[in-house]
Amino acid sequence: xxxxxxxxxxxxxxxxxxxxxxxxxxxxxxxxxxxxxxxxxxxxxxxxxxxxxxxxxxxxxxxxxxxxxxxxxxxxxxxxxxxxxxxxxxxxxxxxxxxxxxxxxxxxxxxxxxxxxxxxxxxxxxxxxxxxxxxxxxxxxxxxxxxxxxxxxxxxxxxxxxxxxxxxxxxxxxxxxxxxxxxxxxxxxxxxxxxxxxxxxxxxxxxxxxxxxxxxxxxxxxxxxxxxxxxxxxxxxxxxxxxxxxxxxxxxxxxxxxxxxxxxxxxxxxxxxxxxxxxxxxxxxxxxxxxxxxxxxxxxxxxxxxxxxxxxxxxxxxxxxxxxxxxxxxxxxxxxxxxxxxxxxxxxxxxxxxxxxxxxxxxxxxxxxxxxxxxxxxxxxxxxxxxxxxxxxxxx
Numbered sequence: 001x002x003x004x005x006x007x008x009x010x011x012x013x014x015x016x017x018x019x020x021x022x023x024x025x026x027x028x029x030x031x032x033x034x035x036x037x038x039x040x041x042x043x044x045x046x047x048x049x050x051x052x053x054x055x056x057x058x059x060x061x062x063x064x065x066x067x068x069x070x071x072x073x074x075x076x077x078x079x080x081x082x083x084x085x086x087x088x089x090x091x092x093x094x095x096x097x098x099x100x101x102x103x104x105x106x107x108x109x110x111x112x113x114x115x116x117x118x119x120x121x122x123x124x125x126x127x128x129x130x131x132x133x134x135x136x137x138x139x140x141x142x143x144x145x146x147x148x149x150x151x152x153x154x155x156x157x158x159x160x161x162x163x164x165x166x167x168x169x170x171x172x173x174x175x176x177x178x179x180x181x182x183x184x185x186x187x188x189x190x191x192x193x194x195x196x197x198x199x200x201x202x203x204x205x206x207x208x209x210x211x212x213x214x215x216x217x218x219x220x221x222x223x224x225x226x227x228x229x230x231x232x233x234x235x236x237x238x239x240x241x242x243x244x245x246x247x248x249x250x251x252x253x254x255x256x257x258x259x260x261x262x263x264x265x266x267x268x269x270x271x272x273x274x275x276x277x278x279x280x281x282x283x284x285x286x287x288x289x290x291x292x293x294x295x296x297x298x299x300x301x302x303x304x305x306x307x308x309x310x311x312x313x314x315x316x317x318x319x320x321x322x323x324x325x326x327x328x329x330x331x332x333x334x335x336x337x338x339x340x341x342x343x344x345x346x347x348x349x350x351x352x353x354x355x356x357x358x359x360x361x362x363x364x365x366x367x368x369x370x371x372x373x374x375x376x377x378x379x380x381x382x383x384x385x386x387x388x389x390x391x392x393x394x395x396x
Contacts, residue, residue, distance in 0.1 A: 014230075015052075049079050085112070119153060156202070190229055200221055204216075304339065307343075312341045
């Protein structure tokens with residue numbers, strides 16, 4: 001079994017893994033038939049339970065509570081097998097493949113690791129482990145009939161699974177991108193760390209078979225690999241699950257920030273034909289806030305349409321070109337200047353509509369650029385020309 005110099009690392013790692021699992025429970029309730037999500041929750045739950053059960057204090061408490069010496073051993077080993085199977089199932093369901101092939105491999109994996117878990121339990125009951133060994137069970141009972149087979153079975157199955165998972169993750173990471181690639185690149189070395197953990201314990205077991213004593217590999221060296229592996233594993237699996245949502249939220253927040261200059265410019269423009277709903281930012285999802293912000297901006301731009309002056313726009317466009325801006329950038333700057341002029345004109349003459357309304361030339365993807373142009377020094381410095389142009393046009 002696993003032990004270590006401190007219980008804190010095991011409990012902290014297990015608590016974090018179980019917390020991540022708990023955060024996925026609402027989604028699991030809504031999508032209970034989602035095999036990928038079920039596998040992810042099973043993996044996180046089994047890994048969290050494994051870390052908590054493997055803490056030395058938990059091992060002692062479980063043995064004392066049940067009154068069965070070393071009952072914690074099959075509990076920890078069975079949980080380890082479940083973790084191994086859940087890892088492969090999750091990777092199988094992650095990888096793009098025909099649905100029938102994915103289901104077939106998933107069923108084979110569940111059946112194989114279910115049988116291994118049952119074998120671990122059966123071998124423990126068939127063996128005899130009267131002396132409690134909370135930290136040296138693997139080495140102490142390495143030569144005991146049935147228990148020897150149980151120890152080798154769980155270590156070999158776990159190590160082989162982790163080696164396969166590491167190879168699959170590394171190979172697959174070269175064909176994907178984004179948060180999935182980052183998660184796979186974290187998982188590949190993480191699984192190799194677990195392979196090293198199993199190899200050290202197998203080495204100590206084999207040493208007992210040949211009459212040597214390498215027990216320190218079990219109770220001193222190998223536990224140092226356990227907590228980092230679980231924490232990195234949780235991060236590797238969490239990134240692909242929450243990464244797209246985090247990236248989408250970051251994209252929405254970036255667009256909201258980019259729209260701030262346009263929002264400050266147009267938020268006081270009256271829109272009698274539109275219904276404005278106040279959306280408190282502290283309790284409104286960012287995506288809903290962005291949709292509401294875009295709608296409000298379009299309503300304001302539409303309300304200003306009768307006041308748009310092509311003369312102002314053309315003057316600003318040519319001035320921007322003379323100032324060294326490229327054609328596309330100059331066009332956006334000219335639009336920004338025309339919007340500023342229209343807003344000022346509406347403020348000074350709210351009942352006067354000098355021009356017939358025209359269809360808005362802007363689309364959703366134009367609003368951030370238009371907003372940034374409003375914040376540019378050129379658009380602000382052009383205000384004097386706008387005012388003089390408005391007076392000239394009004395005089396004519």
